[in-house]
Every structure is written in C-alpha cells, then in structure tokens.
Amino acid sequence: MKLKLSVPQWHYSMLLDRDRVAVFKEAIEKTVKPGDVVYDLGTGSGILAMIASRITKNVYAVELDPITYEYARENIKINNFGNINLVEADASEYDFKEPADVIIAEMLDTALITEPQVPVLNSILKKGLLKERGKLIPERAHNTAQVVMAKMGYIYYDEEVISEPISEEIHYSTVDFYKINKEEVSYNLKFKLKDIKLNVENMPLGIRLNTYTELNEKIIAGSTPMLNPPLIIPIENPTIEDGTLNIKLSYKMGGDLESINIKCL
Template identity: 35%
Template sequence: MTQQAELSMSDPGRLAPAGPGPDTAELVRSLTARGEALLHGSAAGEAVECLRIARMLAGPGDERPARLLNRAIRQVVPRWHFAMMNDHERNAAYEEAIIATVRPGDVVLDIGTGSGLLALLAAKAGASMVITCEAEPVIAAAAQQIVLANGYADTITVINARSTALRVGVDLPTRADVLVTEIFDCALLGEHALPALEHARRELLTPDARLVPRHARLLGQLVESDRLRSHNNVSVACGFDVSTFNQFRSTEYFSTYLHSHDHRMLTAPFELLKVDFGTDLPAGTSEVSALPVSDGMCDAVAMWFELDLAPGVSLSNGPHHRYTHWRQAVQTFDTRLRCEAGLPVALNVSHDQERVHVRPCSPTADW
C-alpha cells in the first residue's frame, strides 16, 4: 500500500494545515495521478479511497478528482442498484413477505444487503437483532449510514464481508431464526445464491429457520427474434463475410427487456428448474420438452424466475412485469432452430452453482 492510500479520511486537516496552497495543489495532483493509475489498473476500490481525499482537498475550479472519483465509484457500484431500490414491485413483495415471516424477538440474517433495505424491513417487522453483510466495502459503509439515518443502528449490524465468512459466536451471537436475502440475477443463480444459502443453512441458521424466499422456479420461453439474434451473431456485413467474429459470441445468457426488441414467442412458458432453498441443489443436467404453438425459427430462449417469498407472496421478472429492474435473461442459440407447431423440442438444461445453460438436445439445428 502506498503512503497516499494510507492517508486517513477522518483527519483531512492534517493534510492541509494552512488551507489550499502550493503544497495542497501538489498533493492533489499526486493523489489524482495515483487514483487514475489505480483506476486503470483495475483497482477501483483503492482508486476511490485515493480520489476521495483528492476531491476533498481540490480547489473549486479543479473538477478532475471528482470526475475520476465518480468513474471509480461506477466500477465499484453497479448502476442497477438504483433501479433495484426503485423497483416498487420488488420492494412491496419483500416488505409483505418479511412482515408475514419475521416474529418479534427473531434474530434475522440478511445476505447481500446493498442499501440495507431488507435489513431495515426485518428490523421494523420486530426482529430483536438483524445481522447483515455486504461484500463491497464502499456499499457496506453506505448501508451503515442508511441504517443510522433511519434510527436502526441498535438493531442492525452491517458486516463488510461475504456471508460465507460469517461465524456464529463471532459475527452472530446465535444461529438466526430467519434468513432474508435478495441475491438473484435475472436467471436466478448468477449471484451465488446457492452456495450462500447452502453455507447459511449449515453454519448460520437454526434447523427450522424460516426463509425468504422459500422456493423458486426458473421459467423459459422459446423466441424468434432477429433483433435479439443480432446482439450475439454476425454473418455478412456490406457483402463481406465477418462470421469469424462469432468466436467471441456469448455462450451464456445476457439480460435485456424483451419488450425492447421485436420478437415472437414460439411456445408458452415452461419450467426449466425448480429450487427449494431449504435443501441443497447439486449441479445437474435435465431434459426439458418445449411445445411450439406456432411454426418459426427459434433464435433464443428467454428466461426469468418466480420467487415464492412467503405464503401468497411471489415475485417475478417475467416479460409481463414491464418495470422489473432485473429485465429478462436471454440466451441465443449457436444456430437457429426450426420449430413446428405441435412438435415438441427437447432442450438440455444444465446448471452448476451459479449458472443455468440451455441448449437444444438435437444438434441438427437449421439455418
């Protein structure tokens, strides 16, 4: 660690005893240069520390430290946090489920807290103690501030760590009675929900702990869409064969709003995967049959989840949930798949601890 990075943010006065002057200007330049180097060297977290001090010391005319700081912050804190906190359907469903699940006096564990919202809801629902964790230091510090600002610092403890690093007797006084978590990507498993839950059940929860969510399903639908296909496939451009570029195609899903792209559904939704968060789900492969309801060329499978948060409370990022911040997962196929109405299509669905992958069983796909 460099000397600059060690400078304490809590004592900026020490750095500029006589106010902005030649020495301060030189220090700002040096810190800014160091922050920029860290940023370009993929050490955005350290860049944030450095540039925060530079911004604090910079004169009002020097916007460079603030701009670089914002770029570093954007690498550390993904934009979707904002859309997520503003996703009223998500918030309302979790609020209802937490009120239905948490009982006065409960010890609650919340995994991956972000802004601290689920922890706050658990505290408000009557938990005697909420332990929550957040892996990203910058976000954990903000969650701590938000907990404080809302008057729940006595009930909620924010720990800057992955949940798998937590220990009963150290971070939690006892095993937790309730787990609440929202670490789900658009295709459910992408944010390490399975290993986190597995560890929590084994190490951090009482045997009969109540879980929010309790179950989930991953659903799929076959889609014909030139627009979606064109995001992950090239053939000819201006008469030139550029298909060599397909070596860079994503073989995994990406997220998008289906409603943003012209498309036609070739099947009704079908189930790809079922998850009971109360038991382990080992990696595996299954065959799923999808029934086309119209003829067409299938370019991709669209995927989304349905979370069972509590009795009668569910949450989905399906295409009919127009404002879901998750959007939908889309995985394009290497070659288009000819579909005929009424003729089932066999799909191979495999998943490990963090990804679901779907492909047609038959390699006889057709252009």
C-alpha cells in the same frame, strides 16, 4: 416508512423498483416476530435489514462489497437503526455467533445464475445456521423456459418482455432454498413449436428463462425490471423436427452468464 438512502447507481435502480421492494417488505412483516434473530444476506443499501429491524432488535446485515457496505453503514446511521449489526464479509464465510429464526437473502437473478443465492444459502444450511423452525425469505424459486424469436444474437435481458413467444412456457425446475442444492445443473427440455412458418436459417431463435420468486406460501413475485428480468439465450443452429425442439440447457447457479450452454438434441 420514510428512509433517507444513498446508494451506488445500480442499487438506486433496485430501490426505485417499488414492486420488488414491496413484496419483500410484505413477506418480512408477515414473517419476522419481535425477538427473532434475523440475517439479511447481501444487504446492499440495508433496506431489507431496516424493515426487519423495526420488528426485532437482533438483525445481522452482511455485505461483501466494501463500497456498498459504506453506503449501508451511512444509511443505517442516518436513519437511526443503531441496533443493526452490519458486517462487511462474504456471507458464506462469516462466522455468525447465533443461528437465525429468519434469513432474508435477496441475492437473486434470473434462474439464480449470476448471483450467489444458492452457494451462500448452501453454506449457511451446511453450518446449521437456520434454526429448526426457521424461515427463509424467499423460500423457493420456480424457473420456466419458452422458445422466442430472439432480438439479438447474444444473451440479453428482455425486461420489457417484447420477444415474441413461439412455444408454451414450461416449468422446468423449482429450487427449494431449505435444501442443499446442486450448483451445476442441466435439463433436457422439449418444446412443441407454434404452427407458424419458420425459416430458422434467417431467424434467431432463443430460449427465454423466467423466474418466479416464492417469498412465502402466499406471495409469489413475477419478474420486475430489477428482480429476475427475463433472460434470453440465443440458440445456435436450432434443429427442429416435426415442429419440436429438443435442447439440453445447462448452467451454474452462482456462476456467470458464460456458464450457460444450450445444445440441440
């Protein structure tokens, strides 16, 4: 499919991330059927709505940001997708006139922290806007954590995955988007550290969070530069006992990076 797209700079990076777009395209083409009512929440450039609207005529695309909305409007017009119902609104507040067979929501970020995927889908589900056998894309997010040697003393994205791991990667949560999820979460995590000499006073340790996106039962996407890049949170004054690090990790989904807190137990 060839589309002419103009977008703000950060959307351009998202569109250039071919792996990100490819997994969503595949999931949409496998899930959406002719006649389905589809929502694309956080439509951005409109790309995912346009993919869906090649299969069905009933697509609602919702974008909160007025500037991005204008780009989406232009993209939809020049690519002749006149059937897309584009709306400038907060997707958690918009009054949809009919429930959906398929809801696409790419408002993802690592561990779902800085994007509103969870609060928006919570609101949509509470209003009964997904039909009984309706499908979500993605369906779930699986979160893992691993102790690494941090390269910096502040929270940063490790897109190239270069920070050296010093523990196993442990799976600590699965967020199922078909359920109403608690937005403020906390987890007690225990890491057995690799048997290496650590001088924790000089060495910044960090926790690397990774999110694996389950678009449908057959497609699980790892991180890409613009889809859930690994996030590193430095640990202040780590306490290691018998080669074990115990922490309490807490954050707010749909919050911001400042909501992240790590406490050594």
